Amino acid sequence: MSDILDSRATWLSDEELSTARERLPIVYVDAVPVRVDALGQVTSIGLLLRAMPNGQLSRAVVSGRVLYGERVRDALLRHIEKDLGIMALPRVPASPQPFTVVEYFPSPEVTGFHDPRQHAVALAFVVPIDGDCEPSQDALDLVWVSPSEASSAQFQDEMSGGQGRLVRMALAHCGVLN
Amino acid sequence: MSDILDSRATWLSDEELSTARERLPIVYVDAVPVRVDALGQVTSIGLLLRAMPNGQLSRAVVSGRVLYGERVRDALLRHIEKDLGIMALPRVPASPQPFTVVEYFPSPEVTGFHDPRQHAVALAFVVPIDGDCEPSQDALDLVWVSPSEASSAQFQDEMSGGQGRLVRMALAHCGVLN
Amino acid sequence: MSDILDSRATWLSDEELSTARERLPIVYVDAVPVRVDALGQVTSIGLLLRAMPNGQLSRAVVSGRVLYGERVRDALLRHIEKDLGIMALPRVPASPQPFTVVEYFPSPEVTGFHDPRQHAVALAFVVPIDGDCEPSQDALDLVWVSPSEASSAQFQDEMSGGQGRLVRMALAHCGVLN
Amino acid sequence: MSDILDSRATWLSDEELSTARERLPIVYVDAVPVRVDALGQVTSIGLLLRAMPNGQLSRAVVSGRVLYGERVRDALLRHIEKDLGIMALPRVPASPQPFTVVEYFPSPEVTGFHDPRQHAVALAFVVPIDGDCEPSQDALDLVWVSPSEASSAQFQDEMSGGQGRLVRMALAHCGVLN
Numbered sequence: 001m002s003d004i005l006d007s008r009a010t011w012l013s014d015e016e017l018s019t020a021r022e023r024l025p026i027v028y029v030d031a032v033p034v035r036v037d038a039l040g041q042v043t044s045i046g047l048l049l050r051a052m053p054n055g056q057l058s059r060a061v062v063s064g065r066v067l068y069g070e071r072v073r074d075a076l077l078r079h080i081e082k083d084l085g086i087m088a089l090p091r092v093p094a095s096p097q098p099f100t101v102v103e104y105f106p107s108p109e110v111t112g113f114h115d116p117r118q119h120a121v122a123l124a125f126v127v128p129i130d131g132d133c134e135p136s137q138d139a140l141d142l143v144w145v146s147p148s149e150a151s152s153a154q155f156q157d158e159m160s161g162g163q164g165r166l167v168r169m170a171l172a173h174c175g176v177l178n
Numbered sequence: 179m180s181d182i183l184d185s186r187a188t189w190l191s192d193e194e195l196s197t198a199r200e201r202l203p204i205v206y207v208d209a210v211p212v213r214v215d216a217l218g219q220v221t222s223i224g225l226l227l228r229a230m231p232n233g234q235l236s237r238a239v240v241s242g243r244v245l246y247g248e249r250v251r252d253a254l255l256r257h258i259e260k261d262l263g264i265m266a267l268p269r270v271p272a273s274p275q276p277f278t279v280v281e282y283f284p285s286p287e288v289t290g291f292h293d294p295r296q297h298a299v300a301l302a303f304v305v306p307i308d309g310d311c312e313p314s315q316d317a318l319d320l321v322w323v324s325p326s327e328a329s330s331a332q333f334q335d336e337m338s339g340g341q342g343r344l345v346r347m348a349l350a351h352c353g354v355l356n
Numbered sequence: 357m358s359d360i361l362d363s364r365a366t367w368l369s370d371e372e373l374s375t376a377r378e379r380l381p382i383v384y385v386d387a388v389p390v391r392v393d394a395l396g397q398v399t400s401i402g403l404l405l406r407a408m409p410n411g412q413l414s415r416a417v418v419s420g421r422v423l424y425g426e427r428v429r430d431a432l433l434r435h436i437e438k439d440l441g442i443m444a445l446p447r448v449p450a451s452p453q454p455f456t457v458v459e460y461f462p463s464p465e466v467t468g469f470h471d472p473r474q475h476a477v478a479l480a481f482v483v484p485i486d487g488d489c490e491p492s493q494d495a496l497d498l499v500w501v502s503p504s505e506a507s508s509a510q511f512q513d514e515m516s517g518g519q520g521r522l523v524r525m526a527l528a529h530c531g532v533l534n
Numbered sequence: 535m536s537d538i539l540d541s542r543a544t545w546l547s548d549e550e551l552s553t554a555r556e557r558l559p560i561v562y563v564d565a566v567p568v569r570v571d572a573l574g575q576v577t578s579i580g581l582l583l584r585a586m587p588n589g590q591l592s593r594a595v596v597s598g599r600v601l602y603g604e605r606v607r608d609a610l611l612r613h614i615e616k617d618l619g620i621m622a623l624p625r626v627p628a629s630p631q632p633f634t635v636v637e638y639f640p641s642p643e644v645t646g647f648h649d650p651r652q653h654a655v656a657l658a659f660v661v662p663i664d665g666d667c668e669p670s671q672d673a674l675d676l677v678w679v680s681p682s683e684a685s686s687a688q689f690q691d692e693m694s695g696g697q698g699r700l701v702r703m704a705l706a707h708c709g710v711l712n
Contacts, residue, residue, distance in 0.1 A: 020379065022424075024380060026380065040251055072459060074217060094212060094306055095304065096457040097277075098454070098457065099275075101428060123479075169707075172634075172702060172703040172706035172711065174274075175274045205560075205655045247653055274637075275633060276635065278528075278629075279531075279632065289605070297603055351456075351529070353525075395605075395608060397607060432574075450708045484628055529631065
């Protein structure tokens, strides 16, 4: 499936995508990877390390755009496999209701969620991960931290562009924000 | 754990519970068991057959009360294991946000959700089931039906007390109501 | 504000928009207008009559795209005022969490939500309306019907492209699906 | 209506209520009062000052139990009017889906939400307030603070029993947690 989707992605050349990004909001999915116990309680949260659109390194959640013709849940699975590897065994949610919608703007002032390349509207989901992860492609590293570590100053300072805030919103939704 | 909870349940005698039920709303959990595919999409929904509070047989979802001192997610797991067996491997949701709250009243007119024994306030969750189920204890039978079957007149007619409506609300939440 | 937004809309010529629609999913908002009583309970639901993308007349909810640089809540207000008039006094929700996400595809088979022009991803909200409405611009007519009428065969048959299903999903979310 | 409900409350004597509280989880509603602008965006949040179950003074949100036979939305309105006055004009949500469920336990260790009197399960809602408020009955004071003030150390330190955490969860749900 990944091949089909990749070829589909090439329907839009880099230049065309760049032009579109100056004209239209782009549909994104954000996935906050978590480990849960047998009761479903979040025990840890996965933070990638990667180069952000502004060039800075930042801790970040899984994120990527939805392609033309692609279902939101296909995009979720594709980006999770791209960032966490194909053995990650994500539990894509049964409901299409995201826990929040994140609006990234080229200007950091509008919402505090910042993407210098584009205006993106991201559907954000918490996704329990059952399998083994290895960061792949653009992700340089992956750490699993406890909910309280994830909202600590140490990790919050390592997240730019609003990622730290998104992580705390996910923790709040799961009832584990300290 | 089940033993601990059972002994905890006996802190309230049948008579005391009966008295309390005439005085206070009782906290319940309703769990709609579903099968999902690798993309998280609901493929089928599990319907129990059991004797309802009014004595009638009805198709129904998993339901039961939250005990004193018990976490909501513990109650969810306990009732699912009680009705579907201990090999059901339910995926209790990471978030405590229910998809709806169902208010059961002794009078069928108030909300359409009816329980002649009591006023119950149920937190309703959709719970993906990974394992093997066998109906146990009070449940006489379990069938897995497609979303469209579950909302068909045939199955809706087999559900009383608002159970058919609750099933359609769960399907709507998962984006698979026809 | 409407003027600013309209000029912003013209940043994309009709031809460019048409090209983009063949390449990228477009961000939409769907707003289900409702009347509520003092307790917040939905008493009626507003259904527009308008020409759908396929040329057919259909009962429909408020819908429209999010412009480049526009906040989701600005787009909601703009489209509600465009369809219901500036005296509608909509109560745009405090939370950005939509009750569902609707995926419209050029092919009616993918999700059942159909838009022959484009792949659109719509954030769907229930929006209480306090003021006086008069259908404007593209909307030919507006009727307020009870929740049970809205899900009746009569009105469901007047809605195409998945609109009838979206209305029932909104009713389910509000606990008033029959 | 308030009179009817008050008499209904007396169906349970203080002693009986005290006994029930040692045996059963009690159904509660928590309401986070907010002011919103024309776009629905939260501009400020209302914090009461009141004596908590443990005797301490604390900043807190509106909270109270659901009576036997009472709808959740009736309980929301009743407690808001009790704490904020009858001119508060609250916008009780159209959907029964709470943004979270808060589990208060007699032991502060279980969830961090603490009520020494009882095990309470609270359905938590964000409720926009349109009218004029004056703290009444048990509430000694009411202040409206910005989202960033509400999550600041100053106000967080004035909230005990998990109230500060609940406020931040509400802010996260509304997309305005700093």
